[in-house]
Amino acid sequence: MKPAIFDHLHPTTTQDALKALAMGGKAMGGGQSLGPMLNLRLARPDSVVGLSAIPGMTDIREERGKIILGAGVTHARIEDNDCAIDLPPMLRHVARGIAYRAVRNRGTVGGSIAHADPAADWISAMTALDAELVLQDGAGKQRRIAVAGFMLGAYRTQLAPGEIITSVEIRSQMRDAHWGYYKICRKVGEFADAIGALVIHPSSRFIRLVAGATGAQPLILTQLGAEIAASAQRPREQAIRDALGTNLPGLDPVKLHLMTTALDRCIQKVIPA
Amino acid sequence: MTAHRQITRNDADAIKPLPIRLTVNGEISDHLVPPRTQLAELLRDRLHLTATHLACEQGVCGACTVMVDGRPVRSCLTFAADCDGIEVETLEGWQGDELMDRLRAAFTRNHALQCGFCTPGMLATARDLVERLDTPDEARIRNELSGNLCRCTGYVGIVGAIREVIEERDALRIPPKSPPALPRIAAQGFAPFTARADEVASAAPAALGETTSENGWTIVRRKVTLDHPPKAVWTHFRDLPSVARCLPGADLSETDGKTFAGHVGVRFGPISARFEGAGEFTADDATQSGQVTGRGKDRGGQSNVEGQLAFTVHEGETPATSQVDVSFRFRIEGVLGQFNRPELVNGLVDYILGEFVANCNAVLSGGEIRESKGVSAWAVLRAVIMGFFRRKG
Ligand SMILES: Cc1cc2nc3c(=O)[nH]c(=O)nc-3n(C[C@H](O)[C@H](O)[C@H](O)COP(=O)(O)OP(=O)(O)OC[C@H]3O[C@@H](n4cnc5c(N)ncnc54)[C@H](O)[C@@H]3O)c2cc1C
Ligand code: FES
Ligand code: FES
Numbered sequence: 117m118k119p120a121i122f123d124h125l126h127p128t129t130t131q132d133a134l135k136a137l138a139m140g141g142k143a144m145g146g147g148q149s150l151g152p153m154l155n156l157r158l159a160r161p162d163s164v165v166g167l168s169a170i171p172g173m174t175d176i177r178e179e180r181g182k183i184i185l186g187a188g189v190t191h192a193r194i195e196d197n198d199c200a201i202d203l204p205p206m207l208r209h210v211a212r213g214i215a216y217r218a219v220r221n222r223g224t225v226g227g228s229i230a231h232a233d234p235a236a237d238w239i240s241a242m243t244a245l246d247a248e249l250v251l252q253d254g255a256g257k258q259r260r261i262a263v264a265g266f267m268l269g270a271y272r273t274q275l276a277p278g279e280i281i282t283s284v285e286i287r288s289q290m291r292d293a294h295w296g297y298y299k300i301c302r303k304v305g306e307f308a309d310a311i312g313a314l315v316i317h318p319s320s321r322f323i324r325l326v327a328g329a330t331g332a333q334p335l336i337l338t339q340l341g342a343e344i345a346a347s348a349q350r351p352r353e354q355a356i357r358d359a360l361g362t363n364l365p366g367l368d369p370v371k372l373h374l375m376t377t378a379l380d381r382c383i384q385k386v387i388p389a
Numbered sequence: 390m391t392a393h394r395q396i397t398r399n400d401a402d403a404i405k406p407l408p409i410r411l412t413v414n415g416e417i418s419d420h421l422v423p424p425r426t427q428l429a430e431l432l433r434d435r436l437h438l439t440a441t442h443l444a445c446e447q448g449v450c451g452a453c454t455v456m457v458d459g460r461p462v463r464s465c466l467t468f469a470a471d472c473d474g475i476e477v478e479t480l481e482g483w484q485g486d487e488l489m490d491r492l493r494a495a496f497t498r499n500h501a502l503q504c505g506f507c508t509p510g511m512l513a514t515a516r517d518l519v520e521r522l523d524t525p526d527e528a529r530i531r532n533e534l535s536g537n538l539c540r541c542t543g544y545v546g547i548v549g550a551i552r553e554v555i556e557e558r559d560a561l562r563i564p565p566k567s568p569p570a571l572p573r574i575a576a577q578g579f580a581p582f583t584a585r586a587d588e589v590a591s592a593a594p595a596a597l598g599e600t601t602s603e604n605g606w607t608i609v610r611r612k613v614t615l616d617h618p619p620k621a622v623w624t625h626f627r628d629l630p631s632v633a634r635c636l637p638g639a640d641l642s643e644t645d646g647k648t649f650a651g652h653v654g655v656r657f658g659p660i661s662a663r664f665e666g667a668g669e670f671t672a673d674d675a676t677q678s679g680q681v682t683g684r685g686k687d688r689g690g691q692s693n694v695e696g697q698l699a700f701t702v703h704e705g706e707t708p709a710t711s712q713v714d715v716s717f718r719f720r721i722e723g724v725l726g727q728f729n730r731p732e733l734v735n736g737l738v739d740y741i742l743g744e745f746v747a748n749c750n751a752v753l754s755g756g757e758i759r760e761s762k763g764v765s766a767w768a769v770l771r772a773v774i775m776g777f778f779r780r781k782g
C-alpha cells in the first residue's frame with residue numbers, strides 16, 4: 117500500500133532537523149523500520165525528516181579513546197568495516213546478523229536504538245558493550261546517556277520528543293574485549309526470540325552479561341556476571357535459568373528455555389568447556 | 390531545508406513534489422515525486438519497469454530488491470525523494486554485465502525459477518553475492534538468501550546457480566569484493582577477577598503473572614495491588630465509566646452501564662491508531678468480580694481486535710489494601726496482529742497496569758487522574774485492553 121500523505125524534508129543542519137521535529141515531524145534514519153509502518157499506514161506522520169544529510173551523522177571515527185559511530189551509519193558499513201579504523205569484532209558480528217543485506221544497506225545503528233524493538237540486536241549488544249549515546253535537542257543542548265537504561269520498555273526510550281541520537285560511542289578498549297553474542301531466531305534474519313550477549317574486559321574489571329529480546333528492555337544479569345568474572349568458569353545451565361527466573365518472574369517456559377540457551381551459548385564463546 | 394508546513398489530510402496538493410534526477414539501467418531521467426512515492430512505484434508506474442515486483446512491502450520477501458549504486462536495497466522501503474543522484478539497476482538492465490549474464494544462464498541451467506515472481510529480487514541478491522562472497526559456501530549463500538522468499542523452487546537450483554557463478558568468477562580471476570574477514574577468535578578464557586560494581590541496576594520487573602498464547606488468543610494473567618480497601622476498590626471497579634477514565638487514551642462515547650461504545654487512541658513507537666468499538670459489561674457484587682467483553686476496529690478497518698477482561702477484587706495483605714486478579718484474553722487480526730508477540734505483550738501489560746493502578750489509586754484517594762505522559766507511550770496494548778471494552782452491539 118502507498119503511505120498516507122506526508123511531507124519529506126532533508127535538512128542539512130542539526131538545527132533545521134530539530135526545528136522540523138519540534139513541529140511534529142518524524143525522524144527517519146534508514147527507513148527500514150519506519151518504512152514498513154508507513155506502507156501499512158500504521159504510522160501517519162505529517163512530515164518525515166531525513167537525517168542522513170546532517171554532517172557527522174554517517175561518520176565513523178576514533179577520538180579520546182572512543183570509537184564514535186554516527187547515528188546514521190548503516191549496519192552494512194559496520195559489517196564490512198567500511199571505515200578508516202578497526203571496529204571491534206563484536207560490532208561486525210552483530211551487524212552481519214541483522215535482517216538481510218538489502219535491509220542492512222540502509223538501516224542505521226541510531227535508528228535501531230531509537231526504535232527500541234525489544235528483539236532488535238543493537239540495543240542488547242550496545243548495552244553489553246557499555247556504549248553511550250549522544251543526544252541533541254531542539255535548543256541545541258547535548259546530553260550523553262548510557263545505552264544501558266536508555267530503553268524503558270518495548271518501543272519506549274528516554275529520548276525526549278524532538279530529540280535525536282547523533283552518535284553511539286564505545287570505549288576503544290572494547291576492541292580487545294572477550295565477547296560472545298548468540299541469538300535464536302526462527303528464520304535467519306528475523307527478529308530474535310532470545311539474545312545472549314557477554315562482554316568481558318578483564319584489565320578494566322568490566323563484565324556485562326545481557327539477556328535480550330525479553331519483550332522489554334535488555335536485562336543485565338549483574339550478579340551472574342560478577343560470578344563469572346570471579347570464577348572464570350561457565351555457570352551451570354541451572355544457574356542461568358535461576359538468574360532469569362528471579363529477574364523475569366512469570367516467563368513462559370519456552371521463552372525461558374530459549375533465553376537460557378542463548379545465554380549459555382554466548383558464554384561458551386568466551387569460556388571454553 | 391524546506392520550510393515545514395502544517396499538513397491537513399485533504400491538502401495533498403499543498404505538499405510540493407520533489408525534483409530528482411536518477412539513472413536507471415543507464416538512462417538518466419528527471420522526475421517530480423510526491424514524498425510518499427516509493428522507489429518501487431516510480432520504477433513500475435512511471436518507468437514501466439515492471440520486473441521489480443511488490444509483495445509484502447515490509448522488507449521481508451525481497452521481491453522488490455534492486456541495486457542502488459551497486460548495492461541491493463528494498464525498493465519498497467526506499468522513498469524516491471531520497472534517490473536524487475543515484476544509479477539504479479533493475480532486471481531489465483544489466484545489459485552487457487558479465488556476472489549477470491552468467492547468472493541468467495546459470496539460473497536457466499539449474500531450473501532456478503518456476504513462476505518467476507521472486508526472480509528479479511533473487512537475481513539482484515545473487516548479483517550482490519557473486520560479486521561479494523569470497524567462497525561458494527552453501528551455508529553462507531543460504532543464509533544470505535533468507536531475505537528473498539521463493540515459493541516454487543525450494544532454493545536448490547538458485548543456490549546451485551549462485552555457487553556455479555562464484556566458481557566461474559574465480560576461474561576468470563575476478564576478485565571478490567568481500568570485506569576484511571572477521572577475526573576468528575577461539576574461546577580462550579581469562580584469569581578470574583573481581584568485577585567492578587556495575588552501576589547499572591538491573592531493572593527488576595515487578596510483574597506477578599504470566600502471558601501465554603492459545604490458538605491465536607493471547608492470555609495474560611496478573612495480580613495487582615491497590616492501596617485501598619476492597620470495598621472502595623470494588624465500588625470503583627463496578628462503575629464502568631470510572632474504570633474507563635483510568636485507562637489513558639480511552640473514551641466512552643455512550644454507555645448505559647451494561648453496554649457501551651467508545652474509542653481509544655493508540656501510540657506504539659511510530660504507530661498511531663484509533664480503535665472504535667463497543668462492548669458489554671457485567672459485575673457481580675457477591676463475588677466482587679466483573680467482566681468486560683468487546684470488539685473493535687481501527688481507523689480504515691485494517692485490524693480487528695476482540696477480547697475479554699475479567700477481574701476479581703480480594704483483600705490484600707492488610708485489610709486496607711486490595712489485590713485484584715486480572716485476566717485478559719484477546720486476539721488481534723490484521724496488520725496490527727504482527728505486534729501481538731507474547732513477550733511484547735508481557736512488557737507492555739506491566740507498563741499499562743502500572744499506569745492504570747496509579748490512576749485508580751489517585752482516583753480512590755479523591756485525586757485526579759495523572760495526566761498520562763503515557764499517552765505517547767501507551768501501546769497497542771492500550772488498544773488491546775480497550776478491545777475488551779468493546780464488542781459488537
Ligand atoms: C525484514 C526486516 C528484518 C529485520 N530484522 C532485524 C533484526 O534481525 N535485528 C534488528 O536489530 N533489526 C532488524 N530489522 C530492523 C532494521 O535493523 C532497521 O534498520 C532498524 O531497526 C531501524 O533503523 P533505521 O535507520 O532504518 O530506522 P528508521 O526506520 O528510519 O527509524 C526507526 C525509528 O527511529 C527513529 N529514528 C531514526 N533515527 C533516529 C535518530 N538518529 N535519532 C532519533 N530517532 C531516530 C525514527 O523516528 C523511527 O521512529 C529488520 C527490518 C526489516 C525490514
Ligand atoms: S515488497 Fe519489498 S521486500 Fe517484499
Ligand atoms: S519461482 Fe516462484 S516464487 Fe520463486
